[in-house]
Amino acid sequence: MRRRELFKLFAAIAGASPLAAHAQQVERVRRIGLLTGISGEDAQTKIRIAAFLLELQKLGWTEGRNVRIDIRAGAGNLATTRKYAAELVALSPDVILATGATPVATLLEATHTVPIVFAIVVDPMGAGFIEKLSRPGGNATGFMMFDYSLSGKWLELLKQVVPGVTQAAVLRDSTAGVGQFAVIQAMAPSLGVEVSTINVGDPRELDRAVTAFAREPNGGLVVTAGPPTVVHRDLIVTLAARHKLPAVYFDRTFVAGGGLMSYGPDLVGQFRQAAIYVDRILKGEKPADMPVQAPTKYELAINLKTAKALSLSVPQSVLGRADEVIE
Numbered sequence: 510m511r512r513r514e515l516f517k518l519f520a521a522i523a524g525a526s527p528l529a530a531h532a533q534q535v536e537r538v539r540r541i542g543l544l545t546g547i548s549g550e551d552a553q554t555k556i557r558i559a560a561f562l563l564e565l566q567k568l569g570w571t572e573g574r575n576v577r578i579d580i581r582a583g584a585g586n587l588a589t590t591r592k593y594a595a596e597l598v599a600l601s602p603d604v605i606l607a608t609g610a611t612p613v614a615t616l617l618e619a620t621h622t623v624p625i626v627f628a629i630v631v632d633p634m635g636a637g638f639i640e641k642l643s644r645p646g647g648n649a650t651g652f653m654m655f656d657y658s659l660s661g662k663w664l665e666l667l668k669q670v671v672p673g674v675t676q677a678a679v680l681r682d683s684t685a686g687v688g689q690f691a692v693i694q695a696m697a698p699s700l701g702v703e704v705s706t707i708n709v710g711d712p713r714e715l716d717r718a719v720t721a722f723a724r725e726p727n728g729g730l731v732v733t734a735g736p737p738t739v740v741h742r743d744l745i746v747t748l749a750a751r752h753k754l755p756a757v758y759f760d761r762t763f764v765a766g767g768g769l770m771s772y773g774p775d776l777v778g779q780f781r782q783a784a785i786y787v788d789r790i791l792k793g794e795k796p797a798d799m800p801v802q803a804p805t806k807y808e809l810a811i812n813l814k815t816a817k818a819l820s821l822s823v824p825q826s827v828l829g830r831a832d833e834v835i836e
């Protein structure tokens with residue numbers, strides 16, 4: 510047998526060997542989709558996605574070697590988000606990470622088979638994304654943004670820091686914010702606070718509504734979770750400062766941008782957890798059997814510079830339990 514033919518024979522045997530087959534399997538490139546409902550240029554979105562990618566690397570998934578990641582951002586536009594959801598599903602990914610309720614809803618319209626891991630979703634069961642928390646039952650699982658009972662803590666915190674507050678405007682998404690407002694409304698009488706709502710949508714209407722509310726005395730703001738409040742984050746903080754309204758927010762991002770205080774989950778940490786769920790799915794687990802998890806810890810952030818601008822003295826009892834104080 511000629512040397513060239515011998516080499517061909519060895520190559521054929523090696524290619525058919527279990528060892529070679531195992532090597533090919535290990536190096537197989539998997540595909541992950543990622544759909545966010547807000548702008549991909551948003552600073553916090555970048556930080557959270559970076560945390561997700563870094564955790565994936567720690568778990569052994571490296572883009573360009575054994576995984577490909579396709580990222581799409583809806584930038585607050587439902588039609589765009591729906592288009593990108595269909596686009597990602599058409600790529601036949603092994604799993605999709607969806608951030609926010611709108612991306613999850615559009616993905617579930619597009620597929621009932623591609624596994625979906627969600628993050629920053631307020632009420633996945635109420636929205637119909639899952640059957641129950643312990644056993645989701647379909648092709649989606651993930652991480653709740655917070656338990657609804659947290660919403661009452663925002664009003665309680667506002668009253669602790671500003672005891673003179675007698676009325677609060679609750680800034681909310683007209684759909685996702687309904688349940689949060691219900692909890693706040695139930696808490697209000699015991700705190701001696703009258704609450705009203707401001708739906709966050711059109712920036713001009715938001716400006717008009719906050720300006721009208723600010724004309725009344727002893728007012729404060731409670732900013733609930735939802736895509737519109739994220740999209741209009743800078744405007745909301747600006748309006749609170751302009752009208753000297755003390756405000757409590759659901760996420761520390763607002764406080765870092767000049768808001769007074771926030772109480773909410775560690776959302777960056779939630780993206781690390783999402784990477785672990787994605788890894789488990791890539792290794793064969795099914796979303797239907799993976800429980801939806803709620804945060805076990807919430808963080809309090811306070812901006813003392815903003816407090817000073819509002820002529821507020823934050824009680825030591827509140828400062829003492831703060832996880833982050835910006836001075």
